[in-house]
Amino acid sequence: MLASIHHLLASPDVQQIIRLHPNDVDADSFPAVDADLPLIAAVRAAQIPRAAIPLDVSIPQNPFGMSPKKHHEVTRMTQFIANLGLPPAVHIVDVGAGQGYLTRALHAYFGTPALALHSNRVQTHGSASRSPPGITHRTIHLTPQTLVSAVDAWLDADDPDASPTPIPVLLVALHACGSLTPDLFRAVLSLPNHHTWYPAAVVAVGCCYNLMHPPTDFPLHAPPLPVPLPASAYQMAAQIPDTWLLTPDRQASAELATRKVVWRALLGRIYASSHSPNDTSPDKDTGSTPTMRRLGRLPDSAYASWPTFLRIASQRIGVDLAGPDPPPEPPNPALQRRLESLHVLRCLLGPVIESYIILDRVEWLKEQVRKSEVLKGYAVEAVNLFDQATGSGRNVALVLRPAA
Secondary structure, three states, rough: OOOHHHHHHHOOOHHHHHHHHOOHHHHOOOHHHHHHHOHHHHHHHOOOOOOOOOOOOOOOOOOOOOHHHHOOOHHHHHHHOOOOOOOOOEEEEEEEOOOOHHHHHHHHHHOEEEEEEEEEEEHHHHHHHHOOOOOOEOOOOOOOHHHHHHHHHHHHHHHHOOOOOOOOEEEEEEEEEOOOOHHHHHHHHOOOOOOOEEEEEEEEEEHHHHOOOOOOOOOOOOOOOOOOOOHHHHHHEEEEEEEHHOOHHHHHHHHHHHHHHHHHHHHHHHOOOOOHHHHHOOOOOOOOHHHHHHHHOHHHHHHHHHHHHHHHHHHHHHHOOOOOOOOOOOOHHHHHHHHHOOOOOOOHHHHHHHHHHHHHHHHHHHHHHHOOOOOOOOEEEEEEEOOOHOOOOEEEEEEEEEOO
């Protein structure tokens, strides 16, 4: 499937959609499309299934302090890990532990020492203030090298007599941003033979693909595309269009998100008609313009009507674009439809791009495991842990563990 996705993403039609942001005036000639366009069918076929695996939950989690989404994730991830049949003495390392909900859930289940690694002191302090004895917190800049060193130092402090038997360590990461997911596996792959600890399992859910560092982090296995993906493509990978129509609220949210993109693009054209191109030309990699950066994030209420949007945008930019009698509707309905079509197609491509990233990581990891003496006999799989309908868009865990 990786090859078929590569072929689709390299096709001229898809390349045009990926590289053409609604803010770009070249989008003015983009054709409005119908729902039966063959390209849409090809896009729908070129993505991995995302339905969550069946999982009987027998380890309830206290929802206190957690959003329903976070509670869903912590509950299912804890249950999945409990079902792996790990050694009773397994130690726990939570990489990018955040507020520590997963750390505490796993520590409560296994009753063994846990290490929560954070990237900033605020999270370290907040998580540590709610943690029971047995959980150690550290703030470090996470790289493969610092991760291994942190685990080494923690285990050495916990067992200064250095047991001759390697200690089993479970490494987890719930929504490991950007480079953190590949770096976590790089750390495990770097372990020498006869080390003081070994990976009993690694379970990592990635996110924030826009924070990766291509080509170091992507592609890892697949051949490079003829033209590298722009930065905006990694932001598109966060889209979950399959959930747009699940409920009236979801549909309203999707419509509002589309309106924001299209109205801002139309505003940019109105502004550009009387200002320097240097102030209105979009960045080809992100679609951002100096005008849009000055506009910044507006409240949802700003998009209640076109006159309201013009008035608030004019105040933010410092240029009167509304005039004394602004029109009740946006100008140029035909252009508006073209921009809507472009935006929706870009969103539909999001799961394809994420599938490409996930499968690329899986194949790279399998290849590295085959070469490794330390990880001989380990298996690699991608597991749909979470239900995207709960808001858990990044629902796929990469799992590394000894084969059954």
